Amino acid sequence: MLNVVPSSSLYRSIGGIFLFLSSGGGGGQNGGGAAAVAVAFTAVAGIAVFAAIAYTRSGHLKSPWSRKKRKHALTLRQWRNSFTPDGKLHDGGIKLLKKVRSGGIDPSIRSEVWPFLLGVYDLKSTKEERDVIRNKNRKEYEKLRRQSRRLLKQTDENSRLNSNGSSESPYSEPSSPASEDVVSARESLSSEKGSSDLEFSENQSSSVLDRSSSSRRVTSSSPSVICSDSSDMGSSEDEQFDEASSPLSDEENDVDVASKGDLSPPKTNPQSNVCRTEDFASWQRIIRLDAVRANAEWTPYSPSQAAVSEDRACRSAEAVGLKDYDHLEPCRIYHAARLVAILEAYAIYDSEIGYCQGMSDLLSPIISVIEEDHMAFWCFVGFMKKARHNFRLDEVGIRRQLNTVAKIIKHKDSHLYKHLVKLQAEDCFFVYRMVVVLFRRELNFEQTLCLWEVMWADQAALRAGVGKSAWRVIRQRAPPTEDLLLYAIAASVLQRRKQIIEKYSSMDEILRECNNMAGHLDIWKLLDGAHDLVMTLHDKVATT
Template identity: 70%
Template structure:
């Protein structure tokens, strides 16, 4: 994602640092293709016989005849001490095949997203809640401190003032004026602590997200990133309070004699500069988060009546508490929604500084905060979601490349005729489904469809985390084993559903891309899961063994 924005700002900022992984020509074509993707809104037999296929039942084939997990069923799944029966096996089976009733999603999702262990009793979960609330509040305090610092820095820059600490390292450095304007000081008296713990808020993905519609959006992480592009796909940072130094710092030192001289002064000076640059990175994240938040649409409103009824006074207090600007054109519910988005996204940027904030992340948070009323719990649900999805936002693009390779492999194994056609069009790398991968089908499905798909996907991932997929779920495994990559099978299924059209009518990658973008609102999520099931059953072992 960040490489995209860097390429888009290269004309105005020719000296901005490039990604460490984009030196090759193939990487350059990658970046070009990404910009195209975001601006433009079976002949091979299956590995099992048709007779075998007839005996296999998809867990979603009768979804319309089933009811989602109900409040009564949910309560019946717990023992007297508030522990899920059988380690959560029955619970995950039900969610996987039926989804969750909207009235209990706020209770169920923290279990699906790993906030609460499936084997914990209620008393243990209550202790975890208390601890996680404190950790989130600590992150928010640090966010407000940095917001206030950035505001002071901007004001001093305006009057030409300077400020240095005793070690000689500059604590306040001139910052981008346009960025600072969007990071005004939040009044301490209107901090998030003033909001009630159960403050409800929702957001929906911005209609312009991922489209790079203006310069301010496109520089989301042009110079920002406390990202180590060589790191492995590890879980989020264990130290949420530490903002790591941007790897681009070394490059800046070579062209900045002042920085070089300060580097040679003393270890304390080095530490001061490191903190300074980390603060600058976070300042840029804060600015772009606010831009994205006020652009978020209101698709969530019909799905969260209580949150859409927030008072204007409460909405404005929340907006001021996070330093939100330019929101007078929004209804109170959308102001409140934007404020919650800002609070949680910038807390995540501190929690996981390797990823920070990147365009598209608000798309993923939006459904979560429409369902989860308390900010701290929504934050930890988002953290659980991002343990898998965070790799979509790595600067080195390893996560995205891996997923596109899997989609390509699925199509190749399932439909060699279609794959050969894609090869002729030089589209076998499946970059045309890039958007689907990055924001997990969020743009192609309605709000409710997105939630249904994600719940099934989360149930699969929860089963794998709990070790259920290899033991207690043996009967389910015979039908379709839980997989971390269910989304990719669904994406491949959406392409295979259009195989005839692609083969007979499309003669360029751009045409396939337009077809994929036109899927929005045209997909049946349960039919999609049915087809994905068939692909998992027939190809899972083959695909898994090749990666």
């Protein structure tokens, strides 16, 4: 019989701990020794498997998010059961936010839940309060649309007058290289290129990275003409136009829509009701260019809008003055018209930002889910409260975010960060595109919605006053953060640390790697990595 162990004892080491198993001597007892080895081997294998599951490649315990992944999105039944008889969310919506943060939202109820996440509705509001503010905000949106039509009419008249006496329009700015750069070099990130919506040329990436601040938003050097909200806004002519201008059907006038969650009028900018006509003319031109370029990736997620009739689509386009859309299918014409209507209203609402290319990429998923323009507008306003900093002329907001990504990488992986320093890429400019349009190009449509709504849930939790101490009542749960997107971006880079360190010797190569992430990211694995980083680094990043 085979002697498996010496007659004294059997020992093994697991993580530096030695376990001793007695095995006496003699032929008959060797069988007991073999059994002991079998038991020991099974134990070792079990512990090894447990260790592999319990630890990430970086050596840290995985967060609870990886165990939940997307297995349990918020369902319709759970959503309906979240309200008290008077229409308030139970416990101020905290359980709801936790559910969304860990699993996202079922597509069938996104249009109902998003207004709460985006601050359109206050988490503690009653149904009666929401109804009052909803109607108030509907009127506010309609007023912005009337003002937009007045400005459109005025710029058209100015163009006609100018064309009679000159070959140039005062708003075309043909001599400005920067303004041409906006249209040609920084093409909308959502436009169709090649055979795939996710394709992104290196030349376009370079133009996005290299463009100057002056090309972010076009303004004219001519004297400004102030257009403000006036008492004649409610003229009969405007009211008649208002009926015809809505891209939505007549019966939608009876549909309840969203309102501001803080139950007060929006105040993004103290001068939000004042704009320069020459600025607005430029915004209108670029908005229309971006709108007709928008791709059709959204159509499977919005069957009713995808099936819109050609007649309705064309009426919607005419109502907002959209032209050059003959090459588009009805659903894309309709989508473009809605983009124009809402983006023009936003440009007036927040005239400090106005419109910059890339904003249409953020709005497109929202209008695909939310079918009422006024509801979609206020959700977009809520979204832009943070995202607007991505479109500032001075780019301060972008640079702050790039700096935060750099700090996360530095604290998490000093070896990778030193490699970036060596390549003069420590400013993390290679993730510029991810920051500007919030991962929109790297993720498909459904993945984008999942990431955004988890991110919005974090921001809603902070608005509701849910801090780290309250959230950590649940063991090992990452606290909400305003910068979840940045932690996700850092996680996507850290997942590729090996390639970056071993294969890449220039910032251009890293940029190419980041662009090639498109279509190859697991959103829930990415969120798991982001939450791991939040758990371990949030305090350190915030204080450095």
